[in-house]
Amino acid sequence: MALRVHDTRRREKVDFTTLEPGKVSMYVCGVTVYDRCHLGHARCYLSFDLIHRWLEAKGYDVMYVQNFTDIDDKIIQRANEGDGDWKTLVDRNIESYYEDMDALNILRADAYPRCTDYVDDMVRITQDLIEKNHAYVTDDGVYFHVESAPEKFGQLTGQSIDAVQSGAGGRVSDTGSTKRDHKDFALWKAAKPDEPTWDSPWGPGRPGWHIECTAMSMDHFDREFDIHGGGHDLRFPHHEAEIFQGECHTGHSPVVHHWLHNGFVNIDGEKMSKSLGNFWSIRDILEKVDAMVLRFALINAHYRSPIDMNEALLNDAERNYNRLLGCYVDALKARTTTSPVALPHADITSSVPLGKSLGLLEKMGEGFARAMDDDFNSREAVAKVLVTVREISKTLNADGVDEADRDAFAHYAVDLLEETAGRVLGVLPSRELALAEPEEDPRKVEIADHVEALLVERTQARSTKDWVRADAIRDELNALGVVVTDTPQGPEWDLA
């Protein structure tokens, strides 16, 4: 099946092609590590994690590079505000980044370059751009001259160069800037007091923001590469600046073959921002909900659509996730043999309903792949998984099924779920974890004896159909904060 992706530059879904057969080079703009990660970061790197996983599932050898911006105005500001020196601040936030992403089951990229390790490269590229008359030196730095390559303007946002010129009007307040034109952007910033600096042919200073991604992607991928990703907001000016730099430096176009941008996260219908006070850090959310539930909630929308995060969405995700998990555990337990290999479809012929069910599951698997091939439509893929879950639950609970067939079916079901929900969507725990008894809550241990005694009494009452007494005991347990669930294997209980 052919993978199609929405390319921001071409503004439509296009056939996915690679420079080298079977290999994908992917660069995604990473975080500026001045603070901990928030929900928006989670959504971004989760989007590209899904893309990463699907490309690998399709057999591509993916080289995934994601940078850290470890020097910029906000980092300097935070450090100067007494948050320790900037290097310590940066290291701490990078550590925190890994913790958050690991919790969300986001696979690591192949390389995480830091921009301060690439200052030499940035200087070299800047020098080259000056020599090619695309950049100029002033008192406060080096600037890229946008009018030197006007045809490259607006490639990602469709803005015309004239419109931006007139539209910016009074908003341009470059106090003291020596730019020739307000559209120009900094390649190198001359040193200011109390700032970390690096040496350059233009004196001490530090690199501009846009040039770092050009330097780091060039270093890892040479001249051109397959996918460049990032948040929707980076299209302009950051990514368009990269087009200017990369293409003018290499003299080659396009440098990036597919531009992919993920949509934003809103909170209760409003844009998430610090000024509105609705800023959710990943850590804050994970104190309230399971990381897998958050992951489920975020992949339950197409990566390009905006997503409105709220309580209801998380509750919805939790229910669906628990259904998936419950089904997975049931399927795991339904395997009576330890054969690691699922029996092929053809071997299950003794039971017509099972054969039919398997046929449906095969179709679901194909539908899943079709959804992911259609611009990584994880929402549609999740829908397929949920239908699969229903089908598996139904068949597993069906009567009159031959034991050996049920076993084979369970193996098939487990494999299918692990391949789709597990390997690709990343929302299944390991088999061991799924089957493990939940850790004993000390609060439960404390009341366990009392609860068990009451349950024994209730079971006796139920056996003599003394429902009044049985329900009274259940009410008593409810009052203790205990929820009782009757199952064919006897009553189970948990804290509410």
Place this chain on the structure above:
RNA sequence: GCACGGAUGUCAGAGCGGUUAUGAGCGGGAUUGCAGAUCCUGAGACCGGAGUUCGAAUCUCCGUCCGUGCUCCA
């Protein structure tokens, strides 16, 4: 103002020219003493207007409304 993207049932959210999206919620039913879980099943939708077409939620045009970008931002 310019640019880009949207408007689908109660809600969330797919579909991108003909086929049940899916989930929650709501209505019926099976199972269970009841509850829960699970399964079956029902109702309910394509912003407004015009056009193209045998056929449009899907394409074109007009209108209305919303979001985002144009400044550091995933």
